[in-house]
Amino acid sequence: MEDTEMIHLWKSYDKKLEENLSFNRQNAADITHMKVQSALASMKPLKIFTILIGIIWVIWVDSILISTFHIANPFFLVSAGIQVLLTKLAIGIYLYQLLLIQQVDINAPVLDTQEKLSKLKSSTLWCARLLFLQLPVWTTFYWNQSMLDNSNGWLYALQIMVTVSFTYLAIWLFVNIRYKNSHKKWFHFIFNGKEWNPVIKAMELLHQVQEYRQ
Known part of the structure; x- marks a missing residue:
């Protein structure tokens, strides 16, 4: 009888322990997901400010x-036209990023949030590539x-050397600004x-959420 009671108590303890571990993992996942939202929300003020300045410009x-x-003169018209066109494209990307940030939901599936973060990361790289083409x-x-x-x-x-150098730099950055180069110093x-x-912090935190829920 005592052995049976001991086994029963042990199984009961095991069950409670598993429930507590599961509860703690869920809490940890929820808290980490909230940190993801907080990290992304910290980007909004600067993006809104940049959009307003960009629109004024x-x-x-x-x-x-x-x-x-x-x-x-034609040089001014063409140069200013290219610059303002690229700026408009950048503003469009910033607006798209604000929409992505707004759509991140703490209760959404992890894969859905990962997809939005991936788009946010990719669009950030594209925005930089386009803006450097202005050089x-x-x-x-x-x-x-x-x-x-x-x-x-x-x-x-001197003028030709400066223009050619800036053109080379713009093309080089446009080609090389990719996530695979994120470990390099210039990046x-x-x-x-x-x-x-x-964005990177949010991606790392989201990886932690996946580990909690495994």
């Missing part, structure tokens, strides 16, 4: 392009016919702050 540049279209036009918007007619050979060589130099770190 786009309106200002567009107004200049429209008002000076018939008198401005060459910052070296050409001030060109004009008078400068071309009156510059000497040294100034020509950390570019992506270090509220635009990138919360």
Whole structure:
């Protein structure tokens, strides 16, 4: 009888222990999921601020392009047109990212959240790639016919060298800004702050959620 009671008590203890472990794992998963939301929410203020500044910049540049279209030199029009177009694309990506952040639900399946984080990470890389394509036009918007007619050979060589260097850098960054290069120093130099770190932190936390629920 005593042996039977001991076995019963042991099984009862085992069951309670398993229930407690399961409860603790669920609590840990829920808390970690809340941290994911918090990490992503920390990105919103900077993105909203950047969007507002971007919209003001786009309106200002567009107004200049429209008002000076018939008198401005072609170098300025083309350079400013490319710059403002890329800025508009970046604003569109930022708005898309805000929507993704808003859609992250603490009660959603882990795979659904992972998909949104993956899109957020990918769009962040694409935004940077597009914005770096602006580099060459910052070296050409001030060109004009008078400068071309009156510059000497040294100034020509210097201007060409600067423009070619910026063009090479823009193309190199566009090609190489990929997640597979995230371990490199230059990548950390570019992506270090509220635009990138919360996404990576959220992905790491979400991996912990998966481990809790296994």
